[in-house]
Amino acid sequence: MLINTVGKIIYEDYSAKTFMRPEWSQLVNEIKKTKGKNLNFIIFTKWDRFSRNTMDGYNMINFLTGYGIIPIAIEQPLDLTVPEQKLMLAVYLPMPEVENDRRGLNVKYGMRRARKGGRWMGPALPGYKNKVRENGVKYIAPDGLQAKLMTWVFESIAKDIYPTEHIWALAKRQGLKCSRVSFWNAVRNPCYCGKIIVPKFGDEDMHLVAGLHEPLVSEKIFYQAQDAMDGRKRNQYVKVRAPEDLSLRGFLICHKCGRILTGSASQGRHQLYYYYHCKRPCNVRFRCDAVNHYFEGFLKNFVPRPGMAQLFRQVVCDTYDDSASFLENDRSTFIKKITDYNLRITRARELLLNDTISSDEYKQLKNEAEEGILRAEAEIKELDQKIQLDRDIYAAVDESLESLKTYPNYF
Structure with a gap:
């Protein structure tokens, strides 16, 4: 077998797991256009550089030979016209795929062992940052302001006063670097209370282990936040912002129907008059200045008397x-x-x-x-x-x- 001319040299730094590689795709398109008339051989070093997927490798060999092009591995030469040589091809092609699968399993087992040991794997969640110790061990640590904001987020969700979406918006205004989707995924992760998720694998169910990182919130606050997001807490929302004349709006309960009183102003002849009142059809109504004065006097009862x-x-x-x-x-x-x-x-x-x-x-x-x-x-x-x-x-x-x-x- 004599090769007279090298027509084209291709350099490509892509994995051979797939043939969807830029230079190889361009070569395939060229073969289809010219019907393979400009090529007789495609030469490479080893079969694992040709393909690391057995089925894709056989399909590509059939494609090339259909155009009269012979693939040649320099260090593992085979004559595909000899039937017995196909036995060696059946050894060379699966070996890279087996090696990839074994390597993938080793990585998966290693990551699972690390999780069981309490280590966080992958990019850090909002509020944490990835760091490396002097001995090369990777870990996550609280990220200053981001960590404080995430702590505030969990504490606010646990109180169940504001909707979770509103808490995210408030945290964004204060400087939280987190998208909406990432935020919803993060607040469900027990990593913030010092736990690591070990996912289901085989017959072993998913479970939690104690993490090696520093938690941002206690387990109690984390689970209270989960209950609030799941709707298990039934706290009644109250307004915390009101004009000074209506400072008790949202905190008073109607003695007739049990609903929370609201407040508004009525235009008088010379000025506005403020009232706490219930909603229709209930007609309960109180002057704000009288209620506020009474409440102020009520607060004075809590001031300790001399000697007490x-x-x-x-x-x-x-x-x-x-x-x-x-x-x-x-x-x-x-x-x-x-x-x-x-x-x-x-x-x-x-x-x-x-x-x-x-x-x-x-x-x-x-x-x-x-x-x-x-x-x-x-x-x-x-x-x-x-x-x-x-x-x-x-x-x-x-x-x-x-x-x-x-x-x-x-x-």
């Missing part, structure tokens, strides 16, 4: 000291809940073994119980932090008493 501040201080401090026992009782309640959830999983497993329920029903019961366990553990963690909190309660009470003395001025 020290008594208040002692009572509050004694109550705070006694609260530790209540926290322990709450902790015991949540521990009992975890025990009940584990018993529920055990009973469900017994029902599955007795063929009383199906495997899908067992998985549903198990997932519900595990979610309950996670929430109870988050509550226990929050209680432990309160119990272990070494707080100067006396200084806090003194500060509160000073605030109470000027409390009516805040209105």
Whole structure:
């Protein structure tokens, strides 16, 4: 076999997993236009440089040979006109694909082991940034202002006062760098409370593990935010912005129908007169100046009388000291809940073994119980932090008493 002239040299830095490569696509178009009259051979180093996909490789060989063009691998030469040589071709072509598949599995297993070890894999979520330690280990860390904004986002969602979409818009105004789609995906990720998702693989169900990164919010706040977004919390929205003359608008409840009173101004002969009133058909109506004056007087009742501040201080401090026992009782309640959830999983497993329920029903019961366990553990963690909190309660009470003395001025 003699090759007289090299007609064209092609340099291309693309993966051979597919033939959708710019230079190769251009060569194929040229072959189709000229019917292969300008080419006799296509020469490359090895068959893994020709293709790393067995089926695509065979299809391309059939395409080339259909135009009378022979593919030649310099380091793995084959004469495709000899039938026995096709056995070697059947070895050379699948090997790159097998190598790719094995490499892909190794990467997948490695990433799964890393997730199980608590490491975040991939680009950091809003509020975090990717960093590398001196030993080359990659990790995520809070990203200054972005982290503070995401913490504020979760706390605001958990309060269930503003809609989530409105909270995103407010955070964007304050400097949050996050699109709407990324935001909705982020607020559902437990990474912010220090958990890493290990996805389902084979017979192993999806589960959460403790992450190595620093959480931005507590587990309790994270789950409260999830409940708010899922509509499990039924808080009643109130308006927090109102003119000074209508400062109580949105906070008063009608004594007849139970709805929240609104407020508006009526044009008099010489000035505007403000009223708190209910909506039709209810006719409840109050003068704003009278209500505001009464409420201001009501606030003055909370100002400590001379000599009572020290008594208040002692009572509050004694109550705070006694609260530790209540926290322990709450902790015991949540521990009992975890025990009940584990018993529920055990009973469900017994029902599955007795063929009383199906495997899908067992998985549903198990997932519900595990979610309950996670929430109870988050509550226990929050209680432990309160119990272990070494707080100067006396200084806090003194500060509160000073605030109470000027409390009516805040209105």
